[in-house]
Amino acid sequence: MSMDKPFRVEVTVDAPRDAVWRALTEPEQVRHWFGWEYDGLEAEIKLIFEDHATLRPPDRIEMPEDGLIELVEAGEDRTLIRVTKPGDLDALEWKDVYGDIEEGWITFLNQLRHRLAFAPDGARRTITRSGKARMVELPGTEWHASRYQRGFADGAELAVLGVKPSGDGMLIVTLYDPSEEQYAAAETRADALWAQAST
Template identity: 30%
Template sequence: MARHPDRREIVSVEIVADADTVWAHVREPAKIRRWFGWHDDGIDDEIRRMFVTDARVMESDELASRGGPVRSLIWKGGDVLTVWPSTTPRGAHSVLTMSRRPYESFDVFSGLYDDVDERWIASAQQLRFALELHPGAERRTLRAAGLDAGPPGRRLLDRVGLHGIRGVPVGCHFETRRPDGTLLGGTIWHRTEYQVGIRLHGANEPLLIIDHNPTPLRASNGRVTAVLSTFGTDDETFAAIGQHWARWWGLRAPAKTPDAASPRDHERLRRVLHRTHADVLV
Protein backbone atom coordinates (compact mmCIF):
# COMPACT_ATOMS: atom_id res chain seq x y z
CA MET A 1 0.00 0.00 0.00
CA ALA A 2 1.64 3.23 -1.18
CA ARG A 3 1.19 6.01 1.34
CA HIS A 4 2.61 8.72 -0.94
CA PRO A 5 1.65 8.02 -4.59
CA ASP A 6 3.38 11.21 -5.78
CA ARG A 7 6.77 9.78 -4.72
CA ARG A 8 8.94 6.81 -5.65
CA GLU A 9 8.62 4.00 -3.13
CA ILE A 10 12.20 2.93 -2.47
CA VAL A 11 11.56 0.10 -0.05
CA SER A 12 8.68 -1.46 1.87
CA VAL A 13 9.27 -4.06 4.56
CA GLU A 14 6.92 -5.94 6.85
CA ILE A 15 8.48 -6.26 10.30
CA VAL A 16 7.53 -8.79 12.96
CA ALA A 17 7.19 -6.16 15.69
CA ASP A 18 4.41 -3.83 16.80
CA ALA A 19 4.22 -0.33 15.33
CA ASP A 20 5.12 1.41 18.60
CA THR A 21 8.37 -0.55 18.78
CA VAL A 22 9.25 0.22 15.17
CA TRP A 23 8.39 3.89 15.64
CA ALA A 24 10.62 4.10 18.71
CA HIS A 25 13.46 2.73 16.57
CA VAL A 26 13.16 5.64 14.13
CA ARG A 27 12.82 8.31 16.84
CA GLU A 28 15.28 7.45 19.62
CA PRO A 29 18.96 7.94 18.66
CA ALA A 30 20.25 5.01 20.74
CA LYS A 31 17.83 2.67 18.96
CA ILE A 32 18.44 4.18 15.53
CA ARG A 33 22.09 3.25 15.99
CA ARG A 34 21.04 -0.41 15.93
CA TRP A 35 20.07 -0.28 12.27
CA PHE A 36 20.87 2.96 10.42
CA GLY A 37 23.79 2.98 7.99
CA TRP A 38 27.10 1.91 9.49
CA HIS A 39 29.18 3.14 12.42
CA ASP A 40 31.93 5.70 11.96
CA ASP A 41 33.14 8.68 13.96
CA GLY A 42 30.25 10.85 12.79
CA ILE A 43 27.33 8.42 13.11
CA ASP A 44 25.87 9.85 16.32
CA ASP A 45 25.89 13.42 14.99
CA GLU A 46 24.37 12.25 11.71
CA ILE A 47 21.58 10.38 13.49
CA ARG A 48 20.72 13.37 15.70
CA ARG A 49 20.75 15.77 12.76
CA MET A 50 18.68 13.55 10.46
CA PHE A 51 16.14 12.05 12.84
CA VAL A 52 15.85 14.68 15.57
CA THR A 53 16.73 18.08 14.10
CA ASP A 54 15.78 17.84 10.43
CA ALA A 55 12.83 15.42 10.43
CA ARG A 56 9.25 16.65 10.82
CA VAL A 57 6.73 14.26 12.42
CA MET A 58 3.29 13.74 10.94
CA GLU A 59 0.59 11.46 12.34
CA SER A 60 -2.72 10.38 10.84
CA ASP A 61 -5.52 8.23 12.25
CA GLU A 62 -6.34 6.97 8.77
CA LEU A 63 -5.74 3.36 9.80
CA ALA A 64 -6.84 3.65 13.43
CA SER A 65 -9.42 0.91 12.83
CA ARG A 66 -6.56 -1.44 11.98
CA GLY A 67 -4.84 -0.99 15.32
CA GLY A 68 -3.06 2.34 15.29
CA PRO A 69 -2.14 5.51 13.42
CA VAL A 70 0.02 6.06 10.37
CA ARG A 71 3.15 7.93 11.47
CA SER A 72 5.70 9.57 9.19
CA LEU A 73 9.01 11.37 9.26
CA ILE A 74 9.27 13.99 6.52
CA TRP A 75 12.44 15.72 5.34
CA LYS A 76 12.75 18.97 3.39
CA GLY A 77 14.23 17.19 0.40
CA GLY A 78 11.05 15.19 -0.04
CA ASP A 79 12.04 11.90 1.62
CA VAL A 80 9.26 10.31 3.68
CA LEU A 81 9.59 7.38 6.09
CA THR A 82 6.23 5.91 7.15
CA VAL A 83 5.26 3.31 9.76
CA TRP A 84 1.84 1.77 10.27
CA PRO A 85 0.42 -1.33 12.00
CA SER A 86 -0.36 -4.48 10.07
CA THR A 87 -2.30 -6.95 12.16
CA THR A 88 -2.09 -10.49 10.79
CA PRO A 89 -3.25 -13.89 12.03
CA ARG A 90 0.36 -14.38 13.17
CA GLY A 91 0.20 -11.38 15.49
CA ALA A 92 1.08 -7.70 15.45
CA HIS A 93 3.29 -6.72 12.56
CA SER A 94 4.27 -3.35 11.13
CA VAL A 95 4.98 -1.97 7.70
CA LEU A 96 7.78 0.53 7.09
CA THR A 97 8.13 2.31 3.78
CA MET A 98 10.60 4.84 2.45
CA SER A 99 9.63 7.05 -0.46
CA ARG A 100 11.44 9.83 -2.30
CA ARG A 101 10.71 12.44 -4.92
CA PRO A 102 10.40 11.12 -8.50
CA TYR A 103 13.40 11.65 -10.73
CA GLU A 104 11.39 13.99 -12.94
CA SER A 105 11.42 16.55 -10.13
CA PHE A 106 15.24 16.71 -10.12
CA ASP A 107 17.16 18.98 -12.47
CA VAL A 108 19.63 16.20 -13.27
CA PHE A 109 18.76 12.52 -13.56
CA SER A 110 21.25 10.65 -11.42
CA GLY A 111 21.19 7.45 -13.45
CA LEU A 112 20.18 3.89 -12.72
CA TYR A 113 22.12 3.57 -9.46
CA ASP A 114 21.22 5.96 -6.63
CA ASP A 115 23.45 5.94 -3.53
CA VAL A 116 20.72 7.36 -1.27
CA ASP A 117 18.13 4.84 -2.48
CA GLU A 118 20.49 1.96 -1.81
CA ARG A 119 21.39 3.21 1.65
CA TRP A 120 17.72 3.46 2.63
CA ILE A 121 17.04 -0.03 1.29
CA ALA A 122 19.94 -1.46 3.28
CA SER A 123 18.98 0.44 6.44
CA ALA A 124 15.36 -0.74 6.28
CA GLN A 125 16.53 -4.34 5.99
CA GLN A 126 18.98 -3.81 8.87
CA LEU A 127 16.09 -2.53 11.00
CA ARG A 128 13.98 -5.59 10.19
CA PHE A 129 16.93 -7.85 10.94
CA ALA A 130 17.70 -6.14 14.26
CA LEU A 131 14.12 -6.29 15.51
CA GLU A 132 13.31 -9.81 14.35
CA LEU A 133 16.56 -11.60 15.18
CA HIS A 134 18.35 -9.45 17.78
CA PRO A 135 15.76 -7.32 19.60
CA GLY A 136 17.38 -5.05 22.17
CA ALA A 137 20.95 -6.00 21.24
CA GLU A 138 23.52 -3.32 20.49
CA ARG A 139 25.05 -3.36 17.02
CA ARG A 140 28.67 -3.02 15.92
CA THR A 141 29.59 -2.77 12.25
CA LEU A 142 32.47 -3.37 9.86
CA ARG A 143 32.63 -1.86 6.38
CA ALA A 144 34.69 -2.41 3.25
CA ALA A 145 33.84 0.47 0.92
CA GLY A 146 34.39 1.32 -2.72
CA LEU A 147 36.30 -1.82 -3.70
CA ASP A 148 36.94 -2.37 -7.41
CA ALA A 149 34.35 -4.89 -8.60
CA GLY A 150 36.92 -6.39 -10.96
CA PRO A 151 36.92 -7.19 -14.70
CA PRO A 152 35.01 -10.07 -16.30
CA GLY A 153 36.62 -13.33 -15.28
CA ARG A 154 38.18 -11.76 -12.20
CA ARG A 155 35.17 -10.38 -10.34
CA LEU A 156 35.83 -9.41 -6.73
CA LEU A 157 32.90 -11.41 -5.36
CA ASP A 158 34.20 -14.50 -7.13
CA ARG A 159 37.70 -13.96 -5.72
CA VAL A 160 36.41 -13.65 -2.13
CA GLY A 161 34.33 -16.82 -2.47
CA LEU A 162 30.86 -15.31 -2.89
CA HIS A 163 30.14 -16.61 -6.38
CA GLY A 164 27.73 -19.07 -4.75
CA ILE A 165 25.18 -16.38 -3.88
CA ARG A 166 24.23 -15.73 -7.50
CA GLY A 167 20.73 -16.90 -8.24
CA VAL A 168 19.97 -18.10 -4.69
CA PRO A 169 16.37 -17.04 -3.89
CA VAL A 170 15.44 -15.06 -0.80
CA GLY A 171 14.98 -17.38 2.15
CA CYS A 172 17.19 -20.12 0.74
CA HIS A 173 20.47 -21.35 2.18
CA PHE A 174 23.86 -21.37 0.49
CA GLU A 175 27.31 -22.59 1.43
CA THR A 176 30.65 -21.75 -0.17
CA ARG A 177 34.35 -21.96 0.57
CA ARG A 178 36.47 -18.83 0.79
CA PRO A 179 40.01 -18.57 -0.62
CA ASP A 180 41.54 -19.18 2.83
CA GLY A 181 39.72 -22.50 3.05
CA THR A 182 37.07 -21.49 5.61
CA LEU A 183 33.45 -22.28 4.90
CA LEU A 184 30.85 -19.56 4.67
CA GLY A 185 27.17 -20.33 4.98
CA GLY A 186 24.04 -18.29 5.29
CA THR A 187 20.50 -17.56 4.20
CA ILE A 188 19.58 -14.88 1.67
CA TRP A 189 17.80 -12.17 3.68
CA HIS A 190 16.91 -9.83 0.83
CA ARG A 191 17.88 -9.19 -2.76
CA THR A 192 17.46 -6.22 -5.09
CA GLU A 193 19.05 -5.26 -8.40
CA TYR A 194 22.11 -3.74 -6.75
CA GLN A 195 22.43 -5.39 -3.34
CA VAL A 196 22.00 -8.62 -1.46
CA GLY A 197 21.63 -9.23 2.27
CA ILE A 198 22.87 -12.46 3.85
CA ARG A 199 22.00 -13.79 7.28
CA LEU A 200 25.32 -15.43 8.08
CA HIS A 201 25.54 -18.58 10.18
CA GLY A 202 27.79 -18.55 13.20
CA ALA A 203 29.03 -15.75 15.49
CA ASN A 204 25.59 -14.63 16.70
CA GLU A 205 24.17 -14.59 13.16
CA PRO A 206 25.30 -11.22 11.78
CA LEU A 207 23.89 -9.58 8.67
CA LEU A 208 26.13 -9.00 5.66
CA ILE A 209 24.92 -6.58 2.99
CA ILE A 210 26.83 -6.36 -0.27
CA ASP A 211 26.15 -3.40 -2.54
CA HIS A 212 27.35 -3.32 -6.15
CA ASN A 213 27.45 0.04 -7.90
CA PRO A 214 27.99 -0.86 -11.59
CA THR A 215 28.79 2.73 -12.58
CA PRO A 216 32.42 2.84 -13.77
CA LEU A 217 34.66 5.25 -11.88
CA ARG A 218 37.82 6.21 -13.78
CA ALA A 219 39.55 2.89 -14.46
CA SER A 220 37.34 0.79 -12.17
CA ASN A 221 34.77 -1.81 -13.17
CA GLY A 222 32.17 -0.59 -10.74
CA ARG A 223 32.40 -0.60 -6.98
CA VAL A 224 31.51 -3.06 -4.24
CA THR A 225 30.74 -2.08 -0.66
CA ALA A 226 30.16 -4.62 2.11
CA VAL A 227 28.71 -3.86 5.55
CA LEU A 228 28.64 -6.42 8.36
CA SER A 229 26.26 -5.81 11.27
CA THR A 230 27.07 -7.82 14.40
CA PHE A 231 24.92 -7.84 17.52
CA GLY A 232 25.80 -8.35 21.16
CA THR A 233 29.50 -8.93 20.48
CA ASP A 234 32.05 -8.24 23.20
CA ASP A 235 35.34 -6.44 22.53
CA GLU A 236 37.41 -9.59 22.11
CA THR A 237 34.98 -11.22 19.70
CA PHE A 238 34.55 -8.04 17.68
CA ALA A 239 38.32 -7.55 17.42
CA ALA A 240 38.72 -11.11 16.15
CA ILE A 241 35.93 -10.66 13.62
CA GLY A 242 37.62 -7.45 12.49
CA GLN A 243 40.93 -9.24 11.84
CA HIS A 244 39.17 -11.95 9.86
CA TRP A 245 37.12 -9.36 7.94
CA ALA A 246 40.26 -7.46 6.92
CA ARG A 247 41.94 -10.60 5.60
CA TRP A 248 38.80 -11.64 3.72
CA TRP A 249 38.44 -8.36 1.84
CA GLY A 250 42.15 -7.63 1.50
CA LEU A 251 42.04 -4.61 3.82
CA ARG A 252 44.59 -3.35 6.31
CA ALA A 253 43.73 -4.95 9.64
CA PRO A 254 43.03 -2.65 12.60
CA ALA A 255 46.14 -3.71 14.51
CA LYS A 256 48.14 -5.97 12.19
CA THR A 257 48.48 -6.40 8.47
CA PRO A 258 46.95 -9.60 7.05
CA ASP A 259 50.45 -11.00 6.39
CA ALA A 260 51.33 -10.65 10.07
CA ALA A 261 48.67 -13.10 11.24
CA SER A 262 50.23 -15.86 13.27
CA PRO A 263 48.99 -19.38 14.08
CA ARG A 264 48.14 -18.04 17.52
CA ASP A 265 45.89 -15.43 15.88
CA HIS A 266 44.07 -18.13 13.92
CA GLU A 267 43.61 -20.21 17.06
CA ARG A 268 42.22 -17.15 18.84
CA LEU A 269 39.72 -16.66 16.04
CA ARG A 270 38.58 -20.24 16.32
CA ARG A 271 38.26 -19.92 20.10
CA VAL A 272 36.11 -16.79 20.18
CA LEU A 273 33.99 -17.27 17.06
CA HIS A 274 31.03 -19.61 17.02
CA ARG A 275 30.89 -22.41 14.48
CA THR A 276 27.85 -24.07 12.95
CA HIS A 277 27.24 -27.69 12.08
CA ALA A 278 28.72 -26.88 8.65
CA ASP A 279 31.96 -25.63 10.26
CA VAL A 280 31.23 -22.09 9.12
CA LEU A 281 33.60 -19.49 10.53
CA VAL A 282 32.33 -15.93 10.28
Protein backbone atom coordinates in the same frame (compact mmCIF):
# COMPACT_ATOMS: atom_id res chain seq x y z
CA MET B 1 21.54 13.38 -10.42
CA SER B 2 21.20 10.03 -8.62
CA MET B 3 20.57 11.88 -5.33
CA ASP B 4 17.35 13.25 -6.87
CA LYS B 5 16.04 9.90 -8.10
CA PRO B 6 12.47 9.22 -6.94
CA PHE B 7 11.95 5.87 -5.23
CA ARG B 8 9.75 3.73 -3.03
CA VAL B 9 11.38 1.28 -0.62
CA GLU B 10 9.20 -1.08 1.43
CA VAL B 11 10.29 -3.55 4.09
CA THR B 12 8.02 -5.53 6.42
CA VAL B 13 9.36 -6.17 9.92
CA ASP B 14 8.20 -8.54 12.63
CA ALA B 15 7.45 -5.91 15.26
CA PRO B 16 4.42 -3.84 16.27
CA ARG B 17 4.10 -0.31 14.93
CA ASP B 18 4.89 1.40 18.24
CA ALA B 19 8.19 -0.51 18.55
CA VAL B 20 9.13 0.44 14.98
CA TRP B 21 8.19 4.06 15.68
CA ARG B 22 10.57 4.15 18.65
CA ALA B 23 13.33 2.55 16.57
CA LEU B 24 12.91 5.30 13.96
CA THR B 25 12.52 8.29 16.27
CA GLU B 26 14.74 7.69 19.31
CA PRO B 27 18.36 8.55 18.37
CA GLU B 28 19.80 6.01 20.80
CA GLN B 29 17.87 3.29 18.96
CA VAL B 30 18.60 4.65 15.47
CA ARG B 31 22.35 4.34 16.05
CA HIS B 32 21.96 0.55 16.39
CA TRP B 33 20.60 -0.02 12.87
CA PHE B 34 21.24 3.05 10.69
CA GLY B 35 24.42 3.11 8.61
CA TRP B 36 27.55 1.75 10.26
CA GLU B 37 29.99 2.81 12.95
CA TYR B 38 32.12 5.80 11.96
CA ASP B 39 33.12 9.10 13.56
CA GLY B 40 30.32 11.12 11.93
CA LEU B 41 27.42 8.75 12.64
CA GLU B 42 25.94 10.67 15.58
CA ALA B 43 25.97 13.94 13.59
CA GLU B 44 24.37 12.23 10.59
CA ILE B 45 21.59 10.77 12.74
CA LYS B 46 20.93 14.19 14.30
CA LEU B 47 20.80 15.85 10.87
CA ILE B 48 18.46 13.30 9.26
CA PHE B 49 16.26 12.13 12.12
CA GLU B 50 16.08 15.28 14.26
CA ASP B 51 17.01 18.47 12.39
CA HIS B 52 15.37 17.52 9.07
CA ALA B 53 12.49 15.37 10.31
CA THR B 54 8.97 16.34 11.30
CA LEU B 55 7.33 13.64 13.40
CA ARG B 56 3.64 12.94 12.81
CA PRO B 57 2.87 10.21 15.38
CA PRO B 58 2.04 7.43 15.25
CA ASP B 59 2.96 6.59 11.66
CA ARG B 60 4.57 9.38 9.58
CA ILE B 61 7.97 11.06 9.50
CA GLU B 62 8.33 13.85 6.97
CA MET B 63 11.91 14.33 5.77
CA PRO B 64 12.09 17.06 3.11
CA GLU B 65 15.65 16.15 2.14
CA ASP B 66 15.12 12.39 1.91
CA GLY B 67 11.38 11.76 1.52
CA LEU B 68 8.59 10.41 3.68
CA ILE B 69 8.57 7.45 6.07
CA GLU B 70 5.21 5.76 6.70
CA LEU B 71 4.38 2.86 9.01
CA VAL B 72 1.49 0.59 8.07
CA GLU B 73 0.20 -2.16 10.35
CA ALA B 74 0.57 -5.41 8.41
CA GLY B 75 -0.97 -7.97 10.74
CA GLU B 76 -0.43 -8.95 14.34
CA ASP B 77 2.96 -7.61 15.46
CA ARG B 78 4.04 -6.86 11.88
CA THR B 79 4.68 -3.46 10.33
CA LEU B 80 5.35 -2.32 6.79
CA ILE B 81 7.89 0.51 6.61
CA ARG B 82 7.60 2.57 3.42
CA VAL B 83 10.13 5.26 2.48
CA THR B 84 9.31 7.34 -0.58
CA LYS B 85 10.95 10.19 -2.43
CA PRO B 86 8.33 11.91 -4.60
CA GLY B 87 8.55 11.87 -8.36
CA ASP B 88 7.68 9.85 -11.42
CA LEU B 89 8.95 6.37 -10.60
CA ASP B 90 8.31 5.21 -14.18
CA ALA B 91 10.12 8.06 -15.95
CA LEU B 92 12.58 6.76 -18.54
CA GLU B 93 15.25 9.18 -17.34
CA TRP B 94 15.50 7.18 -14.09
CA LYS B 95 15.30 3.68 -15.62
CA ASP B 96 18.97 2.73 -15.26
CA VAL B 97 20.12 5.37 -12.78
CA TYR B 98 21.72 4.13 -9.57
CA GLY B 99 20.09 5.90 -6.61
CA ASP B 100 22.44 6.52 -3.67
CA ILE B 101 19.65 7.40 -1.24
CA GLU B 102 17.38 4.61 -2.47
CA GLU B 103 20.08 1.96 -2.02
CA GLY B 104 20.94 3.39 1.38
CA TRP B 105 17.37 2.99 2.58
CA ILE B 106 17.24 -0.59 1.27
CA THR B 107 20.33 -1.39 3.34
CA PHE B 108 19.27 0.48 6.46
CA LEU B 109 15.69 -0.80 6.61
CA ASN B 110 16.93 -4.36 6.24
CA GLN B 111 19.44 -3.71 9.03
CA LEU B 112 16.50 -2.49 11.14
CA ARG B 113 14.47 -5.57 10.21
CA HIS B 114 17.39 -7.77 11.29
CA ARG B 115 17.85 -5.92 14.59
CA LEU B 116 14.17 -6.20 15.47
CA ALA B 117 14.21 -9.92 14.62
CA PHE B 118 17.39 -10.90 16.47
CA ALA B 119 18.47 -8.26 18.99
CA PRO B 120 15.92 -5.48 19.59
CA ASP B 121 17.81 -4.32 22.68
CA GLY B 122 21.32 -5.28 21.55
CA ALA B 123 24.30 -2.98 21.15
CA ARG B 124 25.45 -2.99 17.54
CA ARG B 125 28.98 -3.26 16.25
CA THR B 126 29.85 -3.13 12.57
CA ILE B 127 32.72 -4.10 10.33
CA THR B 128 33.13 -2.39 6.96
CA ARG B 129 35.31 -2.96 3.93
CA SER B 130 35.23 -0.83 0.77
CA GLY B 131 36.89 -0.53 -2.62
CA LYS B 132 36.42 -1.94 -6.09
CA ALA B 133 34.23 -5.03 -5.93
CA ARG B 134 31.91 -7.40 -7.73
CA MET B 135 28.73 -9.05 -6.52
CA VAL B 136 29.25 -12.50 -5.01
CA GLU B 137 27.13 -14.86 -2.96
CA LEU B 138 27.75 -14.63 0.77
CA PRO B 139 27.38 -17.44 3.32
CA GLY B 140 24.15 -17.69 5.30
CA THR B 141 20.49 -17.29 4.44
CA GLU B 142 19.57 -14.61 1.94
CA TRP B 143 18.06 -11.73 3.91
CA HIS B 144 17.30 -9.37 1.04
CA ALA B 145 18.29 -8.70 -2.54
CA SER B 146 18.06 -5.80 -4.96
CA ARG B 147 19.73 -4.97 -8.23
CA TYR B 148 22.80 -3.53 -6.51
CA GLN B 149 23.04 -5.30 -3.16
CA ARG B 150 22.62 -8.58 -1.32
CA GLY B 151 22.15 -9.27 2.37
CA PHE B 152 22.83 -12.61 4.07
CA ALA B 153 22.08 -13.48 7.68
CA ASP B 154 23.73 -16.10 9.82
CA GLY B 155 21.62 -15.83 12.95
CA ALA B 156 22.37 -12.54 14.66
CA GLU B 157 25.11 -11.64 12.15
CA LEU B 158 24.12 -9.78 8.97
CA ALA B 159 26.41 -9.16 6.00
CA VAL B 160 25.35 -6.72 3.26
CA LEU B 161 27.36 -6.34 0.07
CA GLY B 162 26.57 -3.42 -2.23
CA VAL B 163 28.22 -2.73 -5.59
CA LYS B 164 27.55 0.42 -7.62
CA PRO B 165 27.60 0.41 -11.44
CA SER B 166 30.99 2.15 -11.16
CA GLY B 167 32.36 -0.95 -9.44
CA ASP B 168 32.72 0.80 -6.09
CA GLY B 169 31.61 -1.63 -3.41
CA MET B 170 31.08 -1.87 0.31
CA LEU B 171 30.62 -4.74 2.74
CA ILE B 172 28.85 -4.04 6.03
CA VAL B 173 28.79 -6.76 8.70
CA THR B 174 26.54 -6.18 11.71
CA LEU B 175 26.81 -7.99 15.04
CA TYR B 176 25.10 -7.47 18.40
CA ASP B 177 26.82 -7.59 21.79
CA PRO B 178 29.83 -9.56 20.54
CA SER B 179 32.70 -10.45 22.82
CA GLU B 180 36.15 -9.33 21.64
CA GLU B 181 36.81 -12.90 20.46
CA GLN B 182 33.53 -13.00 18.51
CA TYR B 183 34.26 -9.62 16.95
CA ALA B 184 37.77 -10.70 15.93
CA ALA B 185 36.38 -13.89 14.37
CA ALA B 186 33.80 -11.82 12.47
CA GLU B 187 36.59 -9.56 11.17
CA THR B 188 38.43 -12.62 9.87
CA ARG B 189 35.25 -13.78 8.10
CA ALA B 190 34.68 -10.27 6.70
CA ASP B 191 38.21 -10.18 5.32
CA ALA B 192 37.65 -13.54 3.61
CA LEU B 193 34.34 -12.36 2.14
CA TRP B 194 35.90 -9.13 0.94
CA ALA B 195 38.76 -11.07 -0.66
CA GLN B 196 36.16 -12.90 -2.75
CA ALA B 197 34.31 -9.73 -3.71
CA SER B 198 37.15 -7.27 -4.25
CA THR B 199 38.57 -6.97 -7.73
